[in-house]
Amino acid sequence: MNRYFITGGAGFIGSNLADRLLALGHCVTVYDNFSTGQRWFIESSLSQPNFRLVEGDTLDASSLERAIEGHDWVFHLAANADVRFGTDHPSRDLQQNTIATHNVLEAMRKTGIKQIAFSSTGSVYGEPTVFPTPEDCPFPVQTSLYAASKLAGEGLISAYCAGFGFKACIFRFVSILGERYSHGHVFDFLRKLKADPARIEVLGNGKQRKSYLYVQDCISAMLHAMERIDAGVHVFNLGAPEYCTVDQSLSWICERIGLQPRRDYSGGERGWIGDSRFIYLDTTRITQLGWKPQISIRQAVIKTVDYLQANPWLFEAR
Amino acid sequence: MNRYFITGGAGFIGSNLADRLLALGHCVTVYDNFSTGQRWFIESSLSQPNFRLVEGDTLDASSLERAIEGHDWVFHLAANADVRFGTDHPSRDLQQNTIATHNVLEAMRKTGIKQIAFSSTGSVYGEPTVFPTPEDCPFPVQTSLYAASKLAGEGLISAYCAGFGFKACIFRFVSILGERYSHGHVFDFLRKLKADPARIEVLGNGKQRKSYLYVQDCISAMLHAMERIDAGVHVFNLGAPEYCTVDQSLSWICERIGLQPRRDYSGGERGWIGDSRFIYLDTTRITQLGWKPQISIRQAVIKTVDYLQANPWLFEAR
Numbered sequence: 001m002n003r004y005f006i007t008g009g010a011g012f013i014g015s016n017l018a019d020r021l022l023a024l025g026h027c028v029t030v031y032d033n034f035s036t037g038q039r040w041f042i043e044s045s046l047s048q049p050n051f052r053l054v055e056g057d058t059l060d061a062s063s064l065e066r067a068i069e070g071h072d073w074v075f076h077l078a079a080n081a082d083v084r085f086g087t088d089h090p091s092r093d094l095q096q097n098t099i100a101t102h103n104v105l106e107a108m109r110k111t112g113i114k115q116i117a118f119s120s121t122g123s124v125y126g127e128p129t130v131f132p133t134p135e136d137c138p139f140p141v142q143t144s145l146y147a148a149s150k151l152a153g154e155g156l157i158s159a160y161c162a163g164f165g166f167k168a169c170i171f172r173f174v175s176i177l178g179e180r181y182s183h184g185h186v187f188d189f190l191r192k193l194k195a196d197p198a199r200i201e202v203l204g205n206g207k208q209r210k211s212y213l214y215v216q217d218c219i220s221a222m223l224h225a226m227e228r229i230d231a232g233v234h235v236f237n238l239g240a241p242e243y244c245t246v247d248q249s250l251s252w253i254c255e256r257i258g259l260q261p262r263r264d265y266s267g268g269e270r271g272w273i274g275d276s277r278f279i280y281l282d283t284t285r286i287t288q289l290g291w292k293p294q295i296s297i298r299q300a301v302i303k304t305v306d307y308l309q310a311n312p313w314l315f316e317a318r
Numbered sequence: 319m320n321r322y323f324i325t326g327g328a329g330f331i332g333s334n335l336a337d338r339l340l341a342l343g344h345c346v347t348v349y350d351n352f353s354t355g356q357r358w359f360i361e362s363s364l365s366q367p368n369f370r371l372v373e374g375d376t377l378d379a380s381s382l383e384r385a386i387e388g389h390d391w392v393f394h395l396a397a398n399a400d401v402r403f404g405t406d407h408p409s410r411d412l413q414q415n416t417i418a419t420h421n422v423l424e425a426m427r428k429t430g431i432k433q434i435a436f437s438s439t440g441s442v443y444g445e446p447t448v449f450p451t452p453e454d455c456p457f458p459v460q461t462s463l464y465a466a467s468k469l470a471g472e473g474l475i476s477a478y479c480a481g482f483g484f485k486a487c488i489f490r491f492v493s494i495l496g497e498r499y500s501h502g503h504v505f506d507f508l509r510k511l512k513a514d515p516a517r518i519e520v521l522g523n524g525k526q527r528k529s530y531l532y533v534q535d536c537i538s539a540m541l542h543a544m545e546r547i548d549a550g551v552h553v554f555n556l557g558a559p560e561y562c563t564v565d566q567s568l569s570w571i572c573e574r575i576g577l578q579p580r581r582d583y584s585g586g587e588r589g590w591i592g593d594s595r596f597i598y599l600d601t602t603r604i605t606q607l608g609w610k611p612q613i614s615i616r617q618a619v620i621k622t623v624d625y626l627q628a629n630p631w632l633f634e635a636r
Contacts, residue, residue, distance in 0.1 A: 155466030
């Protein structure tokens with residue numbers, strides 16, 4: 001039995017992770033400021049004896065240090081995950097992703113915890129020249145404040161491994177889909193179709209190619225890697241071994257909910273400044289450890305649609 | 319005539335750069351908090367009509383914003399450059415390198431300045447697997463808080479280029495030598511030999527291989543690149559097309575000052591945690607633009623020794 005500390009543990013991925021860890025018999029502390037996390041996501045865990053909730057902010061260093069003490073592993077998942085509107089508030093990613101990660105590392109160092117798993121992003125590859133993109137592809141140039149702030153977090157974690165003997169898994173995620181998803185293109189498309197079932201605005205030309213991963217496959221991958229690594233820092237791409245276009249994904253969504261809206265494209269190869277035209281990660285490193293995803297991107301999109309259709313309150317919750 | 323703003327402009331590289339720009343007929347504003355900068359280094363510039371000194375800290379966002387307004391180019395050179403003792407104060411690099419760079423970018427954005435040159439470091443390559451190491455070598459893993467903080471600065475600058483139309487030169491320096499040098503292995507060796515001319519402690523096994531660059535060659539390279547780039551972000555390695563061992567460098571120093579001390583090695587392949595065994599950058603990118611260094615590493619070491627011998631007050635100034 002391990003004692004896990006999850007920043008952002010009331011969020012989409014964090015709360016699913018907490019459920020999994022509890023089911024496996026571990027102790028879990030969720031640390032969340034509920035800025036985007038949802039109390040509903042951890043409601044059923046609150047009554048479990050192995051579960052503890054601490055309401056707190058990763059920018060509150062002393063609260064974090066008090067809460068983190070006594071754990072074996074830290075999952076640092078709390079983040080500003082809003083890539084698209086980064087330029088509207090140029091300090092937010094620095095604060096919530098880079099400085100917050102520094103605070104987590106300092107809280108760990110001061111309390112003697114040395115094992116961390118970190119949710120980074122395939123966006124750190126910027127505009128890759130190699131597809132599928134491996135972890136050791138050519139040194140990339142950053143194209144968004146979000147990715148820059150996550151890369152800075154990766155660098156801090158790696159330096160703590162070198163300087164203080166930490167052990168770390170850095171996971172570079174594609175976009176994650178599944179139960180409790182409440183942010184991203186499936187969410188945006190469904191919200192638009194609720195407002196107008198006859199037409200839908202598509203950002204960009206619809207030909208952007210993206211890989212995705214189902215949240216339960218993502219969690220399995222993280223736990224799989226963490227059980228198998230030795231000291232030092234280990235970087236893993238996490239994604240499905242496939243990709244789809246925005247148009248394909250929209251077709252799966254429309255088919256599932258029985259609509260045939262007219263598609264109006266905003267045009268251009270990108271949906272917004274910093275959007276990627278093509279995200280497809282080489283997951284050889286994690287698959288060689290014996291992990292593979294259980295469901296396809298199409299199945300993950302459909303599960304996400306079904307979840308959002310069954311939980312319409314999420315469209316009001318933001 | 320351009321109006322240049324230099325953070326850290328009273329420092330080793332910054333003050334030499336200010337002299338060069340003034341000699342070329344440009345306007346120069348030096349912004350420095352004199353934490354490691356020296357008033358002596360800018361003394362002769364103070365009387366020049368094209369020169370302005372603003373005493374201020376890059377962590378003081380409002381002072382920075384007031385001072386930066388009205389310039390064409392920003393050289394962001396201010397930094398905590400102490401690599402070796404990073405783990406003694408784990409927040410310093412984040413503050414003085416990453417957050418300070420964010421402040422510089424925000425001050426620029428708010429005042430409509432879009433051109434920046436940044437002093438990064440070859441340390442961002444961590445433990446490279448390719449020598450000489452090109453700018454697009456395999457995606458590295460960070461090994462020091464210093465390098466992680468500089469990589470974070472690079473990422474921020476790149477994101478401002480993508481998101482706000484900035485134009486940037488990011489220069490990854492090897493260690494710089496020459497007039498006004500007051501930090502690094504030549505400084506440390508001379509200080510030790512002043513205390514005890516008969517023996518010298520060498521950190522590591524003396525076989526660490528490092529490249530260096532003469533400060534005037536470094537300045538020429540930066541100005542050369544900045545005149546030739548178009549929009550967006552451009553990364554350049556800056557170093558000599560050669561390297562030397564710590565032992566060789568020590569021999570040149572001892573020969574110049576006429577001493578033959580006994581060498582006591584602290585042992586190990588590294589001088590300290592995070593030290594690199596081998597630093598040798600591929601400078602094809604900048605040399606293809608037409609730049610090349612004027613003097614060798616040996617000549618640069620000798621110039622540095624001569625300067626420090628003529629300016630013994632620097633050993634008291636820290």
